[in-house]
Amino acid sequence: MILEPQRRISSKGLTVWRISGAIHSFFALLVSGAAVALTIIFDWPSWIIGIAVLALVLYAYLFIILFPTLRWKRWRYEVRENEIELQHGVFVIKRTLVPMIRVQHVDMQQGPILRKYQLATITVSxxxxxxEIPALEMDEAEELRFFISKLARVADEDV
Amino acid sequence: MSEPKRLHPIATVINCLKLLKELIIPFLVFVVFGSKNGLFQLIASLGVIVLVLIIGILTWLRFTYRLEDEELRIEYGVFVRKKRYIPFERIQSLDLSEGILQRPFGLVKVKIETAGSSGEAEAVLTAISKSQATIIQQALSSAKDETSIDEQEVVKENKEIILYQITPKELFLLASTSGGVGVVISAVIAFIFQFEEIIPYEKVFNGLEDFISSGVLVVSLLVFIGFLVAWAAALIGTMLKYAGFTVKKNKDDFIITRGLLEKRQLTIPSHRIQAIRLSENLIRQPLGLSTVYIESAGGSATDTDSSREMLLPIVKRNVITTILSPYLPEYNLETPILSAPTRSLKRYLFRGLVYMLPMIVVSVIFFRPWGYLSLLLVIPSLLLSYLKFKDAGWNVDSQQLTLRYRSIIKNTIFMKRNRIQSLVMRESYFQNKNELASIQATVMSGSGGTGGKVVDLEKNDVEGIYEWYSYSK
Structure with a gap:
């Protein structure tokens, strides 16, 4: 077996995922809050409240704690001279090989949360x-983008 | 031919018709929901039509094309003038077609496609004379290999080899097996209802029964007739579309011509071929027939036909190699396929059942007595899952990766290592426990990607493929 990819993404990425999970959960909170309110107003059976609260707690646990942790633990990447290798996935682990000569362009992008934490996402097309390689330290992302685009240019061949 | 040329005036009519087609929905809305004042509506509609006519004529007037400095230069636009220069070497393929409007005047429609064009084709010359089209074609092919001078060009033209031509029998077979699923289903349904008459259900459920059985018979008959008509229409449509299907090979290009009412000619340069796909649908497979497609780069996304082009519409499985191997020497279309291990069968069956489960649960809960019939769905689902398992397979042979899988149609895709854009290996927790893994390879097709995905293969095999593909050894 060829070597597994070694490099991890920034540990701040975990925080970012937790934050976006929390934002998700806020919407879940609204939905279940509405369910609770309606139940009280219209005198629906009280088990609805129980289920709404339980669903909210489960959702928050999965999207704030469990999934980000698993996802971060699994994320590995490596950019070699002639190929890019990625490994990620929560339940299903995917390993992807992208040869350098197939790379057409590299993009770097940053949402508001990522920007606050000085992180960036690289997409390779x-x-x-x-x-996508998510949540990399800014300077690392910059370096990687430069590195990939340089190597990709060398290996120009027919599509 | 450097002076700017206009399209044939018939292009005006085509432009107008296209505009009108786009306007038809807002127009209908306007007529239906518009004011009660008939005169106003009439004037407005007339105004729209006149406007369309004017725009159509202006569009035609403004549209010029010329060949200059190894480029196809097009200038167009009514309000905003646009110039589009396409260098010859960027042009992927020329797609010639003759519609009903072009035919009487001996004209063709030329679609010019480049690699990056997403959405519509890069340029469309709606109506030009055949001789003009030939000039463009020749200019293109001479630009592609600069060494060849005109004389060689002539020699090359003569070297066209016909490698496949559809026979009437094959054409009929193609048409009748493509839309045939519907007929089989309706025949089966009618058959079942026949049995209902023989078996005395009526004695079991009295009362409503007379009403239902007579109603059911009429309905099933109508459904059957409906299917039959649809099938016949599909049959004729397909036959018209693929009549005279011919594949020619000149030096570097595959040239495909087909169609009776609307003639289409398509040129695919060999080096644009990304993969070869072999499809066998449920009806053709037992007859030993299959369809061969070329996945090629370039081509527009809206026209799905152009990125996956039929090379051999219907052909016996065992003669494919004989027909194609002289022209596609780098592909080995007869590699032995290695199957998935037996222990993955239970995963295939399980997956099939899981997909069916929600449907069955819902119908059992909500449609109580008859809902139990949905349990019968388990049988076809298991059968399909078994077929999927049986057909899953792979092979690696020097520079070629072959993946075989079934969605409903059985697909075998032959890919060259240097055409594969990326390779993904997948492994879930349960697959890992069983030492199984899935593999997915993507090649370019049109402006997107296509490829093959095979689930639950031996993990060692998948790792082998992964290693084979890796560029750092």
């Missing part, structure tokens, strides 16, 4: 597919 081939003629047919798009691959």
């Amino acid at each position: 081939t003629a047919a597919t798009v691959h």
